[in-house]
Amino acid sequence: MAKIWVYAELSHGGAVEKTVFEILTKARTLGADALECVALGPGATAAAAALGEYGATTVYASDDDTFSDFVAEPAAHVIAELIKQHQPSLVLAPFTYDARDTMARVSAKLGLTLHTGATDVLAVDKTQEAIFGGAKIVDVALGGNEPRIVLLRPKFTEAEPAGGAAANVVNVDVAVPDETKRARRTERHEEDATGPKLEEAPVVVSGGRGLQQAENFKLLEDLAAAIGNAAVGASRAVVDAGWVPYSMQIGQTGKTVKPKVYIACGISGATQHIVGMKSSERIIAINKDPDAPIFSLADLGIVGDALKVIPQLTDEVKSRKG
Amino acid sequence: MNVVVLVKQIPDPANPYELVDGRLKRGVAQKVMDPGDEYGVEAALRLVDQFGGEVNVISMGPAAAMEAIRRALSMGAHKGVLVTDDALGGADALATARVLAAAIKRSEFDLVIAGVESTDGSTGVVPQMVAELLGVPQSTFAKEIEAKDSSLTIKRQTAAGYDMVECPLPAVITVTAGVNEPRYPTFKGIMQAKSKPVDTVSLGDLGLGGDDAKPTQSVDAVNPAPERGAGEKFEDDGTGAAKVADLLKQLKVI
Ligand SMILES: Cc1cc2nc3c(=O)[nH]c(=O)nc-3n(C[C@H](O)[C@H](O)[C@H](O)COP(=O)(O)OP(=O)(O)OC[C@H]3O[C@@H](n4cnc5c(N)ncnc54)[C@H](O)[C@@H]3O)c2cc1C
Ligand SMILES: Nc1ncnc2c1ncn2[C@@H]1O[C@H](COP(=O)(O)O)[C@@H](O)[C@H]1O
Numbered sequence: 001m002a003k004i005w006v007y008a009e010l011s012h013g014g015a016v017e018k019t020v021f022e023i024l025t026k027a028r029t030l031g032a033d034a035l036e037c038v039a040l041g042p043g044a045t046a047a048a049a050a051l052g053e054y055g056a057t058t059v060y061a062s063d064d065d066t067f068s069d070f071v072a073e074p075a076a077h078v079i080a081e082l083i084k085q086h087q088p089s090l091v092l093a094p095f096t097y098d099a100r101d102t103m104a105r106v107s108a109k110l111g112l113t114l115h116t117g118a119t120d121v122l123a124v125d126k127t128q129e130a131i132f133g134g135a136k137i138v139d140v141a142l143g144g145n146e147p148r149i150v151l152l153r154p155k156f157t158e159a160e161p162a163g164g165a166a167a168n169v170v171n172v173d174v175a176v177p178d179e180t181k182r183a184r185r186t187e188r189h190e191e192d193a194t195g196p197k198l199e200e201a202p203v204v205v206s207g208g209r210g211l212q213q214a215e216n217f218k219l220l221e222d223l224a225a226a227i228g229n230a231a232v233g234a235s236r237a238v239v240d241a242g243w244v245p246y247s248m249q250i251g252q253t254g255k256t257v258k259p260k261v262y263i264a265c266g267i268s269g270a271t272q273h274i275v276g277m278k279s280s281e282r283i284i285a286i287n288k289d290p291d292a293p294i295f296s297l298a299d300l301g302i303v304g305d306a307l308k309v310i311p312q313l314t315d316e317v318k319s320r321k322g
Numbered sequence: 323m324n325v326v327v328l329v330k331q332i333p334d335p336a337n338p339y340e341l342v343d344g345r346l347k348r349g350v351a352q353k354v355m356d357p358g359d360e361y362g363v364e365a366a367l368r369l370v371d372q373f374g375g376e377v378n379v380i381s382m383g384p385a386a387a388m389e390a391i392r393r394a395l396s397m398g399a400h401k402g403v404l405v406t407d408d409a410l411g412g413a414d415a416l417a418t419a420r421v422l423a424a425a426i427k428r429s430e431f432d433l434v435i436a437g438v439e440s441t442d443g444s445t446g447v448v449p450q451m452v453a454e455l456l457g458v459p460q461s462t463f464a465k466e467i468e469a470k471d472s473s474l475t476i477k478r479q480t481a482a483g484y485d486m487v488e489c490p491l492p493a494v495i496t497v498t499a500g501v502n503e504p505r506y507p508t509f510k511g512i513m514q515a516k517s518k519p520v521d522t523v524s525l526g527d528l529g530l531g532g533d534d535a536k537p538t539q540s541v542d543a544v545n546p547a548p549e550r551g552a553g554e555k556f557e558d559d560g561t562g563a564a565k566v567a568d569l570l571k572q573l574k575v576i
Contacts, residue, residue, distance in 0.1 A: 012482075071461060071487060072450065097480060101462055104450035107416055113538040114415060116445045130547060137545050144538030151447075182459035183493065187486040203575050227576055240500050246465075246479055252444065253499075255481070261575050263566070278550060282573060284566055290555070297550045300569055304558025312563035320571050 002124050003086070004032040005147070007079070007093035007103065008051055008059065012068065012188055014043025016050050018199070019094040021159035023152055024054035026121060027092055028162060036060070037167065038082060040075050041067035045169055052167035054159070060086075062172040071183035072098070074176045076105035081174040083110065088147045090124040095151040103149050113144035116151040124148070133252075133271020134278050154199070155256045155279070191247045195224065198248065201231035204259045206250060206277070208235035210266020210287060210306050214243035219310040220265065226317045233257065233277075235267045251276035265306040269294025286310070323373040323469070323491075325366040326426050328380055328436040328449065329359040329394055331387035335441050355390035358437035360504035361497045363394045366435050368502065369469055376400040378429065382410060382421050388520070395515035396507035402520040403428070407535070409525055414537040415443075419451030421535065424528040426456060433474070434494040438463055453494035461489040462496040 009017045036058040039047045044061035066074045093099040107114035120128040125142045142148040205220050224230035234248040252272040262280035285298035286306045295301040334354050366377045377399040381387045391402035439446035453460035466477035476487045570576045
């Protein structure tokens with residue numbers, strides 16, 4: 001009687017985080033008797049339609065602002081109570097900042113096994129994780145009491161709708177104690193990005209320390225604009241240096257991207273960077289060091305000065321588009 | 323303000339890692355304090371410089387983890403606790419959190435600072451578990467920290483930008499790389515560190531048993547990931563850009 005739960009994290013705008021659909025898609029294949037979601041915060045009830053489309057039959061939902069206003073604790077309290085009431089076998093959640101904050105507390109409250117950063121789930125007690133920059137895949141056996149909690153890396157699989165009807169909404173009736181309302185979000189700021197989102201763009205042009213200085217990211221923006229439907233990413237070295245905002249960082253501690261084409265410019269290819277882009281369909285690298293590790297996974301490598309090649313490429317792209 | 327900093331000793335990330343019996347092989351590679359934790363030490367020192375109080379450095383690990391504590395002490399921290407016990411080998415995140423929380427509880431604290439995620443484990447959940455076990459709120463991914471009487475204002479990095487979070491004390495926070503510029507230990511600092519008080523404690527000293535430290539996940543198999551072979555590589559002779567553009571055209575993205 002395995003029942004699988006998926007924590008349907010909601011974005012600030014109230015939409016379901018895209019990676020939740022990837023998790024539901026995978027969860028459908030695990031042979032559970034029931035696939036249900038928990039959604040907390042504004043947008044939770046409305047999420048029933050989308051969650052149903054991806055196979056959830058029930059969503060335990062509360063639209064209460066408390067869950068988006070206060071950090072982790074109200075959500076952790078409610079999820080822990082719901083787990084005690086309904087006893088799922090496995091709880092899946094995305095490996096996002098907020099789900100990590102929340103599910104870590106749930107695990108500590110109930111003494112539940114928590115596997116974070118998993119790259120696949122094979123059964124209710126078996127997961128996989130890529131380690132050493134994706135060079136090795138380990139199978140992990142999950143012991144301890146049910147439910148175990150598994151946090152899955154975004155983009156670990158492709159989301160596919162199942163065409164299900166809207167999930168049945170069950171209103172969460174767990175009271176949120178005042179003691180859990182402590183750390184509070186008072187403001188939210190989103191970097192304004194033009195063009196497609198990094199995670200969704202079919203082409204990502206990405207720059208590293210080899211671009212020499214912050215101003216040269218303009219070259220990448222011009223290239224992305226010429227290609228159209230392209231987004232600009234970055235290595236951590238240049239994010240730490242303050243050249244570009246963290247929201248552009250790709251890699252272990254940044255975003256995971258899987259575009260059709262990834263163009264790495266002046267990026268050495270450290271394992272922590274590679275984990276965030278190695279599943280791209282095609283990889284192109286421009287680096288002046290012929291021994292740069294990035295070349296070992298590039299379909300096309302250009303050994304040269306990125307500052308010269310990028311503007312030329314922008315012109316070549318423009319001329320081919322006519 | 324009394325601040326606890328959690329620091330972890332890890333194999334030097336500059337050397338390649340290796341797995342032995344499903345565990346990270348330790349001992350061979352030269353060990354260092356997790357670079358991510360230096361930011362935590364620096365953040366703690368700055369708060370104590372501003373408000374007074376002491377910085378207490380806590381680590382769980384093999385005896386060699388004392389070096390990470392010494393490093394924090396030589397940066398200016400006041401005292402340290404190392405939890406070391408044979409029963410702790412292979413401890414997972416929750417077991418680690420139980421041990422750290424028990425060690426933290428032995429003295430009064432206003433704030434616990436940890437790194438966002440460790441470089442070798444990178445589970446990114448130990449600090450939040452510690453917060454739950456201590457019964458205090460948390461604020462993770464701090465890029466900037468401002469302290470007022472009994473609360474912190476944190477600029478918290480998010481995937482889309484940042485949030486501002488008001489967090490009452492006592493609390494657990496995690497700091498990102500780049501939150502500050504960690505100081506280097508001075509010669510004087512290194513000399514002084516030698517006489518600063520450090521406690522070495524076992525599980526039993528913390529009132530914990532082997533069950534509290536037992537990991538509940540284990541590595542079953544290790545397999546190489548599917549190789550992604552290298553393709554063609556050209557020295558740029560002025561036609562590199564054209565080659566790339568041709569491929570983009572062929573792939574129909576332009
Ligand atoms: C816990 C942890 C997490 C991390 N997470 C991430 C992460 O999420 N993402 C990430 O990217 N990194 C991450 N890192 C950092 C990572 O280890 C590397 O330090 C980083 O990716 C290096 O960035 P880079 O390639 O831009 O810089 P470098 O390694 O300095 O490489 C610069 C490259 O540019 C080339 N170059 C120089 N000049 C030119 C030129 N004119 N034209 C062409 N090429 C040129 C050089 O040959 C070199 O290969 C993490 C590290 C740790 C310890
Ligand atoms: N064994 C440990 N000893 C001390 N601190 C730790 C230990 N493990 C994790 N931490 C702290 O928790 C942070 C996050 O680690 P992790 O959850 O393992 O990614 C680290 O940056 C440390 O500050």
